[in-house]
Amino acid sequence: MNQLQINHDGNEALILSATQHLEALYRQHASPCLALQIARNYRLLLTQDEHPLKKQYWRALSQRWLLSYQCHRGRQSRWVIQEIF
Template identity: 75%
Template sequence: MNVNRAERAETWCEAVILAANEQLESMYRQHASACIALQISRNYRLLLTHNEHPLKKQHWRALSQRWLLSYQLHRGQQRGLPDMLESL
């Protein structure tokens, strides 16, 4: 029964983070901002710690990197970007 509870908690955490990102992405479409892009990237990165499924992890990592790139472009800090992406 503890496994079932753990699975529900994992699913619930994932759902909450995805709902938050949905709202943040909507805000970003209305007013593109480096801060919003960074938060979205961090949330996708957080999802990496909540799921062990390899395909989901690959998907979350790719989305996190995409939003981190958006953040970097807003900030105009392209120097060092490959190193940051590698650390993800």
């Protein structure tokens, strides 16, 4: 295994570990900030991987978490509007 492959695998493992930790935090206290960071982490994995099936998997996870972020933001906007009126 060459050095580039070792670095890529190490980076992927590090990003996945951090993302799993963020997902655990999200389950404890859901927030748009966490959802957005998780989506960004999966997007980063998508841009670094060349395997088509893995890219498809990272894209699906990124989109799912981005949707979660957007749902949070939409709910917060409605709450702010309700508080104003």
